[in-house]
Every structure is written in C-alpha cells, then in structure tokens.
Amino acid sequence: MKNNWWKIVAVILLSYTIYFGLMGTVPRRAILNESIRNVYFHVPMWFAMIAMLSTSVFNAVRYLRSNDLSYDIKSVEFTNVAILLGILGCATGSIWATFTWGDPWPNDPKLNSVAISMLMYFAYLILRGSFEDEQRRARISAVYNILAFSVFIPLIFILPRLTDSLHPGNGGNPAFSDYDMDSQMRRVFYPAVIGWALLGTWIATLRVRIRRVSEIED
Numbered sequence: 042m043k044n045n046w047w048k049i050v051a052v053i054l055l056s057y058t059i060y061f062g063l064m065g066t067v068p069r070r071a072i073l074n075e076s077i078r079n080v081y082f083h084v085p086m087w088f089a090m091i092a093m094l095s096t097s098v099f100n101a102v103r104y105l106r107s108n109d110l111s112y113d114i115k116s117v118e119f120t121n122v123a124i125l126l127g128i129l130g131c132a133t134g135s136i137w138a139t140f141t142w143g144d145p146w147p148n149d150p151k152l153n154s155v156a157i158s159m160l161m162y163f164a165y166l167i168l169r170g171s172f173e174d175e176q177r178r179a180r181i182s183a184v185y186n187i188l189a190f191s192v193f194i195p196l197i198f199i200l201p202r203l204t205d206s207l208h209p210g211n212g213g214n215p216a217f218s219d220y221d222m223d224s225q226m227r228r229v230f231y232p233a234v235i236g237w238a239l240l241g242t243w244i245a246t247l248r249v250r251i252r253r254v255s256e257i258e259d
Contacts, residue, residue, distance in 0.1 A: 048243055054236030058085075061229045068226070076140045080226070081233045083133040086126050089237035091197075093123035093245065094162075098190045101183035111253075113179035116186060117169065118248040122241045124162050131155065151201040158196050161189045 062081035097119035104112035134152075135145040146152060165185055172178035 047239055051236055051239035051243055054232045055240060058082075058229060058233040058236055062233070065229060066225065076137055077226075079133055079137045081229055083130055083137055085230070085233040085237040086130040086133065088234045089241045090123045090126035090130060092238045093119045093126060093241050094190055094193065096242075096245075097123060098187055101186040104179055104183050108176065108180075110175060110179055113175075113183065114249055114252050115245075116183065118252065119245045120162060120165060120186065121248060122245040124159070124166075125244075126237070126241055127155075127159055127162070131159070150204050151197070154196040154200055158193045161192065165189060 058081050062078050067075070067077050097116045100112045100116035100119065103109070104116060134155075138147060138152075139145045165182060168185055169178055169182045172181065
C-alpha cells in the first residue's frame, strides 16, 4: 500500500474527472456548447502523452550512457503508452472537431503536425522490429527516439503558432485559459492532467514488469 499510493490517487482523480466531466456544469460558449467537456479528456491526454514521451527520452539517454537494457525497456514501453494516448487524443479530438468545426480532420497546422508526429513514432516501433541484436536495436532506437522528440516539440508547440490555426492558443487564437475555462473548470482540468499522466505511468510500469517477466521465462 505504501508504494501504491499514487495508483490510488490516479483512480480517485480519474473518477473525479469522469464524473464532473460528464455531470458537472460548464460555461456556455458559442459553437463549443456542451462539447467543451472534452477539454477534460482530449487536452489532458495530450499532456500525459508528452509526459510519457519525455520519460521515454530520459530513459533513452540513460541507456546510451550505461548500455543497461533495463532503460531501453522503460524507454520503449513509455513510448508505447504515449502512442496509445496519442491515438486516444486524436480520436477525442476528431469527435470534438466534428461538432465544433464540422470536419473530423480539417486542414489545420496543428493537426497536420500531430499526424507527422504520430507517423514518426510508428516508424520508431517499426525500426525496433527490424533488428535482432538487442544492444544494436536499443542503441539505434534510443538515438532515433531522441531525434524524434527534438522534432516533435517544434512541430507541436512552435510551428502551429507561426501560422493561422483553429486550435486555441495558436495562430493568434486565445488559449482556453484566456476566454473559456472558468475557475470551476480549472478545478477539474488540472486534476485530470495529473490523473491521465498517472494512469499512463501505471500502464507503462505494468508493461515493463510484464516484459521483464517474459524475458526471464525465455
């Protein structure tokens, strides 16, 4: 119990998020209307994905410095969870875009950047599968992981801000914090970010343990 307190926190925060995300009151905004509830799911999933990718890169660097395959396992499993969160983020974003912009995937710079980023990380998984030697696979994929993350950050956070974008906080559009999210929404939004990040960490650590057990059995 002492070592699992953060898992209990994750369950509590996500239960809180789901309940108030579906049942709580939200501000009435033009076009957004009830779809603004998706801010508790879509946006925190992306924040959690970024946290998972950051952890993956951190472990990739640790592997390159130590050649310890345990760091490679952590790196790939956190990337796997990040990809899952990215897919869920794309799915919830497409649903949201359908109701607010009339198109599940409009021609938007941030959406196009997301698509490129997801393809980069799918290529990461394909790259790993093309090597049989563990050390070579770990070393090359670690370098690729670092390079992919260094491209991912400008794609998501810098380039969309340099041109017109439908997304809040990009291309001159005000961010949610400026015109949409009142104090009541923030009381749900910030716990949601923490909850999704903790859930992603939980899944990744489980996958790491499963990978280690399977390697011992082999």
